[in-house]
Amino acid sequence: MASRIDKLIDQAERTNEAIRNLTALVLPLITQAAPPPVKRATAIAPRIQEEGAEAYFDALRGVVQLIEDTPDNVRRNNPITTAKKVRSTAQKRNDKMQSQAFEMANSALRKTNGQLRKGKTQRDVAVRAQKELKRMKNGSKRSTRKGQVRKTARRAYEGPRKSGGGRRGR
Numbered sequence: 001m002a003s004r005i006d007k008l009i010d011q012a013e014r015t016n017e018a019i020r021n022l023t024a025l026v027l028p029l030i031t032q033a034a035p036p037p038v039k040r041a042t043a044i045a046p047r048i049q050e051e052g053a054e055a056y057f058d059a060l061r062g063v064v065q066l067i068e069d070t071p072d073n074v075r076r077n078n079p080i081t082t083a084k085k086v087r088s089t090a091q092k093r094n095d096k097m098q099s100q101a102f103e104m105a106n107s108a109l110r111k112t113n114g115q116l117r118k119g120k121t122q123r124d125v126a127v128r129a130q131k132e133l134k135r136m137k138n139g140s141k142r143s144t145r146k147g148q149v150r151k152t153a154r155r156a157y158e159g160p161r162k163s164g165g166g167r168r169g170r
Contacts, residue, residue: 005064016053101132
């Protein structure tokens with residue numbers, strides 16, 4: 001690892017040297033036609049650039065040295081870099097049920113060759129999978145009231161109740 005980092009630093013230093021050489025060639029051309037305040041400013045520009053590059057590479061080498069001096073076990077056990085999300089048992093169970101629900105929905109809405117049935121979209125598969133998941137969580141296959149008539153509707157159809165042993169003794 002250290003050799004790759006050293007190569008990258010060397011390459012960056014070579015690039016910086018090439019930029020300095022190019023600046024040394026171009027700067028005199030620019031300053032010839034410039035007013036006196038610009039000429040004074042450009043006179044100190046190479047020194048500023050040199051000091052900035054030196055500070056940058058010193059800091060870069062310091063970071064590399066710090067990484068190299070850090071023991072491997074500390075780098076591996078660093079909680080910042082290796083934080084893993086802990087999933088609860090309920091989340092895992094829900095994922096498994098959702099996977100089963102999608103399998104059921106896909107098997108119902110796709111042909112044997114894998115194409116969706118005519119008029120069906122992936123949205124239909126997802127909606128059906130959500131319904132299947134809800135049924136699986138509730139533990140029932142279908143609604144038990146299918147085909148039944150509500151009591152209030154039956155009473156309205158049958159008419160008033162016959163009087164007899166109610167709570168108030170009618």
